[in-house]
Amino acid sequence: MKDVRDLDGEAAEIMRMNDRGGYSVPTAGLYPYQWNWDSAFAAYGYAFLDIDRAWEELETLFSGQWPDGMVPHILFHQVDPSYFPGPDIWGGVGPLPSSGISQPPIAATMARLVWELDIDAGRDRVAALYPKMVAWHRWFMAARDDGHGAICLTHPWEAGRDNAPDWDGPMRRIEPHGIAPYERRDTGHVDQDMRPKKADYDRYLYLVKQGHDCGWDQAHLLGINPFRMADPTMTFTLLRATRDLIWIGQQLGADTSELPAMIARMEAGTETLWNPGLNAYDVRDMKTGEWANAVSNAAFLCWYAGVDPKDTLVTYERVQAKVRFGVASHDPDSPAFEPKRYWRGPSWAMMNMLIAMGMDEAGLEEGAALRRQTARMIETGGFSEYFDPTTGAPAGGQNFTWTAAVWLGWCSPNVRRGRWAQSR
């Protein structure tokens, strides 16, 4: 195990190494652009090194906001051949070259955490971001409401949980015809056993082509998109972020009047995501009404979202008892569990931080336990993208920004400021 003081230094060094000037990349090579939720976690991490740099990260993210309010999941600031699919395949229609889908909206939550660290330094910065964040949330409610108040995704990459077993049913039904031959770059950086398979990639590209070919016309896509999944990740993160947006707006004396209705709508929507047979919040296929019947780590964001957890704690204890370094991204009791393959089992430090944040707020001691477990995981496996939950071994990309950020702002025993400083 490494000395914790070395880990603080290493984390800070990774944040500097992945800084491209105004924005960060998740890691060089594998992900050489600005990713949406990575960037929001990065802002939180930078806040412990340089508060001005933290605000800059969020400002650059919102500089790519589309006229309709959508904030893309990738901003291609500088073309880099080490990644595929690039800007030409996506054909984003915003002010910067970008992808055409969004990602879990955690920016308002991270903006609040950053602001709480230095209220004076952040007032003007957050005031300028506030209307942009409201516009993004408004876009989600207009373009991603599943009809019951749950938030859906239109591409597996939109939930960030790219190849989770939750999507297997609808993905299998897609016939990926008409896609041009392509060469993957991800497996040149990372062992292919840790990445999605070719059949997944064919379908990812098929869905991208559909959006590209109609100029990302949301009304048109609603009619033709074969992949529409009402999802706990999107619903819980947007619900939580909207609560944080109200807090920010109230501190600023800004107009928050449209936000409570969004919250009420999503609170009703979360009720439609409770799968009693699974004893967990679950993904529901909007096309067929079928449950994914998959316990994912996103289910444990219910406390973070501030909704009724129902029996989630029982399910949480069950899945946590099966691994040494949870929270596993997929149920270890499921035949689809693969401890090293991307979202089909590995543990993710940044998901753990969000889950624990909600648990702390709900007064559950499991939050502090999860922080200790995550710290041990990073001490064991370093700053990798994700970890084998059975051993703590590193997996995916290395020198990863969000893992470094989570260490600096949550795991390190030396965190002095911020929300968790009092509870050490």
Ligand code: DGY
């Ligand atoms: C990738 O390329 O694997 C990314 O997760 C897409 O967002």
